Amino acid sequence: MSIDRLQPTDAEDDTMGGRMSLARDAVKISIEAAARSLCVAPDIWASWENDRAAPSAGDLETIAETLEVSLAWLLRGHGAGPIWPVANDNAHRG
Structure with a gap:
């Protein structure tokens, strides 16, 4: 399996909430597990x-760590964004 990191421009037009969800x-x-990392209610x-x-502002670094992204990406969509597992097409070829 290969790993693909989103390009910084993939999220720069999104909101911070949208980047959090992504x-x-x-x-x-889950939202519940993410909320527990900050000791806040899921809602x-x-x-x-x-x-x-x-x-x-004090919670932003913990949120970025929980979501495994850089603080810069969380705030502005630039920097180290989420890592997505990508199916390796070569594994299916015989």
Whole structure:
């Protein structure tokens, strides 16, 4: 299996909440598990992903670590974004 990292421009036009959701999907954790990493209720995390609220500045680094992305990518969509497993086409050829 090969790994593909999103290009920085893939997320720069998205909101921070959209990037949070994208990165959470990439690391395959639930909203509940992500919320536990910050000791917040799942509905608070969901409100961040839906851009109805914003996390405090003090929580941003922990969010980036939980989602395995750089703080710069989380904030602006530039930098180390999510890593997605990609099926290797050569494995299916005989």
